[in-house]
Ligand SMILES: Nc1ncnc2c1ncn2[C@@H]1O[C@H](COP(=O)(O)OP(=O)(O)OP(=O)(O)O)[C@@H](O)[C@H]1O
């Protein structure tokens with residue numbers, strides 16, 4: 173069941189370039205701190221979150237006094253693959269950031285239903301994090317690293333009997349389960365092998381070529397368990413086999429996807445809709461033309 177869209181006021185936890193969104197409002201009953209009941213709560217929530225929907229209403233976005241786009245309305249429901257297109261500097265990454273709940277739109281609103289859905293924002297990373305291994309990168313990009321840290325710190329608070337600690341721990345446990353952190357390390361090697369990567373989980377990201385790093389980014393996406401995923405230029409540096417894998421993944425997802433790409437052929441094969449950030453009326457005209465040009 174989907175709750176009506178509520179105000180979306182996420183706390184954003186940052187870890188390098190990856191952001192896991194942890195909305196403040198929680199739903200449902202409080203779960204007692206027993207492993208069995210936590211497991212059940214994780215299962216229940218996962219089933220519900222299959223129907224997560226992200227809604228942008230009449231959104232304007234930009235930086236400081238500069239408005240890049242206005243009047244942008246968008247619904248990302250399960251099964252939707254929304255392509256975001258536009259010239260360099262048009263505001264595509266700015267739009268994704270707003271959809272991720274990072275910063276406020278200049279006008280309009282962005283809401284998520286249910287408000288605690290697991291939203292993954294995967295910005296393009298131009299720099300590798302020194303010392304980060306392939307497994308560490310994947311844990312960070314899938315949100316598993318953050319979910320594990322949160323669960324460990326709430327477990328510690330639970331042990332010290334802090335007020336409200338059981339609630340916080342139950343929420344953290346649900347998120348940890350939903351992220352797939354429990355068996356992530358076991359799942360990584362097979363995915364790396366399927367993608368033809370000879371680098372193992374312990375290899376350093378800084379030692380990989382651009383193409384290899386792009387495949388590890390793809391591996392992280394394949395291993396992720398987001399309800400809604402926001403991808404900023406995931407096609408860059410992928411070869412044909414990588415593009416085909418990405419296409420299969422994106423079109424087979426049950427959750428919604430928003431995807432920025434300059435690869436028109438890839439977009440034409442994957443997307444169910446296209447948006448082009450820009451000034452209001454002009455944007456709507458361009459959007460109509462884009463829709464007509466899609467197969
Ligand atoms: N934090 C910021 N502060 C001020 N201006 C910014 C900020 N981030 C981006 N901009 C500016 O906003 C404009 C849009 O940037 P954005 O990254 O959203 O474009 P884009 O459509 O994603 O471009 P590209 O195709 O090159 O990735 C650019 O002119 C950029 O310089």
Ligand SMILES: [Mg+2]
Pocket residue numbers: 264265266404
């Ligand atoms: Mg961009």
